[in-house]
Amino acid sequence: MTGHGPKLTHRPVPLAIIGGGAAGLFAAAAAARLRIGCLVFERKARIGSKMLMTANGRCNFTKDISPERMLADIGEPVASFVESALKRCPPSMIAAGFKARGLRIKRRADGCLFPASEKAADVVHVFGDLLRDSEIPLLSNCPVTGIQPMKNGFIVATRGFTVWAGKVLVATGGVSFPKTGCVGDGQKFAAALGHRIVPHRAGLAGCETRDRNVLSRVGARYTQNVAASVVREGKTLFRATGEVEFEPWGVTGAAVYNCTRWAARHLEGGRGRWTLELELDGERLSVRDFAVRPVKEAIVTMGGVSLDDIDPETMESRIVPGLYFAGEVMDIDGPTGGYNISLAFATANLAVESMKGG
Known part of the structure; x- marks a missing residue:
């Protein structure tokens, strides 16, 4: 953990989710469904900042194709790593989840799914409503400064206080469009805890x-x-x-x-x-x-936490038990057209479901 944090000033939580973007928010939704208490840290003033930019503000949140087709389009080496996640949380499940929360969906001829309004804010509002309805605490304007493994959990530090968490999910995204909060802090936390980091480069650019x-x-x-x-x-x-x-x-x-x-x-x-x-x-x-x-302008970041250091069946670190990763913080990426946000959702879902199983 960077620096020496102050004393614990927030109640302990079973799960700390670091990042209020696509992966972190879907993880919170999964935690609510599985009745796992959690807390969401977001460094920006509002959640879903990068989602609001997706597909020019329309948010193509998945694609209406089979998981097998999605994996084929993604290709290796990423497909093998995300296979379990996508088959457990396929595009059909993602779409059904949004429909159940009242989102009206528009399907384009190529299978890309959007909110019927073509406004990304409607997708983000689904998550905002879920956090409120599930009484999941959201700490916005609250960047995490470090993660310290303890005997039975973790100390998560911020600039003003620390939190004890039984498990931690790092869902901080890549390093493109840093104004949205994607500044690479999750990769820094992972590196400090002994994980290998694949150098960042532009993916979709x-x-x-x-x-x-x-x-x-x-x-x-x-x-x-x-x-x-x-x-x-x-x-x-x-x-x-x-x-x-x-x-x-x-x-x-x-x-x-x-x-x-x-x-x-x-x-x-x-x-x-x-x-x-x-x-x-x-x-x-x-x-x-x-x-x-340049990578800061890319739709997707390539590079991040090495997949060799993460269990693809659980999204748990092979280095630090109880530490999980989801989304673009890892070295995963897919084509444009709803693939990358689907990967964020699916890996987040698998991580949280694995916690319940463990």
């Missing part, structure tokens, strides 16, 4: 370029008959379909995001190491001289 053929299309958006491919030495290694949009700095959109993710996982993609090939309504455009946008 746009490509920055000065290519004239790209910059001449600024403002153009392609939504049909569009594909993007990762090409190396003349060979197509990966292909994705989806939107492509041209910005003053380069090219973005779902098809591009999924290419940069694949390359970062499999090629350690970087400037000039592979070619982004775009198919735009019958026209082909090759972008060779580019750089992937």
Whole structure:
């Protein structure tokens, strides 16, 4: 634990959840269902800050596909790690849970699920109402400063007080969009307790370029008959379909995001190491001289707590018993389109259900 915390000034809790984002909030919902007393720490003034940004403020909260299809789309090495979590909490269960809490759902042709209002705030409100109805304490504007394992639990320290908790779930997210509270503190706690940390890099991100053929299309958006491919030495290694949009700095959109993710996982993609090939309504455009946008701007962070240090059947640390992880704090990621928030929900659910079993 960093520093020397003050004396215990909050009542003991069976479970401390660090992070009030997608994973932490779903964990609180699971704890309420299983009657596990918990407390949620959130460093920002409100919960769900990053969820409010998801899908341009519309919150694509899962995808209406089977867990097997989702795992295939996610790919290795992540799929093997999250298989138990996703099969225990598949997209159908996620959707049913929101429906049961009164959320009206809209299904897009590709299976992506949104609130019918297309307002992310409606998804966050579901969690806010659940915390209130379940009388789960939420400590907002309350960043955790350290976690200290004890004989039968943990001391969780903040700037003003400490809490004894029987178990701890770290659900602090990655390091992209730090203004939402994703600043990497969970990874720092994990490292301090002996866990290996995989270096962070951009997952789903746009490509920055000065290519004239790209910059001449600024403002153009392609939504049909569009594909993007990762090409190396003349060979197509990966292909994705989806939107492509041209910005003053380069090219973005779902098809591009999924290419940069694949390359970062499999090629350690970087400037000039592979070619982004775009198919735009019958026209082909090759972008060779580019750089992937920085990690702080990525939709998803790659890297985090090493999966080798976490039990995939429980989400419990292999290093510190009673310490659990969920969501993007770990080195997990998926394509754009509801996959990553589904992973946050599913890993959080598995972690809390495992606590009950233990």
